[in-house]
Amino acid sequence: MKVTLQLEQLSCPSCASKIGSILKQTKGVLVSEVLFTSSKVKIEFDPEVITVEELERLVEKAGYKVIGRR
Numbered sequence: 244m245k246v247t248l249q250l251e252q253l254s255c256p257s258c259a260s261k262i263g264s265i266l267k268q269t270k271g272v273l274v275s276e277v278l279f280t281s282s283k284v285k286i287e288f289d290p291e292v293i294t295v296e297e298l299e300r301l302v303e304k305a306g307y308k309v310i311g312r313r
Contacts, residue, residue, distance in 0.1 A: 249311035253282040
């Protein structure tokens, strides 16, 4: 399953790297791409292991507000 999360003010490459590192270590995340220029995170994941809501909580716990998804 794939989801794109829209974040509020993801403004630098190091911020993107922080989120990417967290997702890379998360069980159930297969592929992730963090686009700091558009403040988006594209994630491919196994819904039997992790939910979209859990992914959102991980990103928000890292300090970034999720303002939308598709």
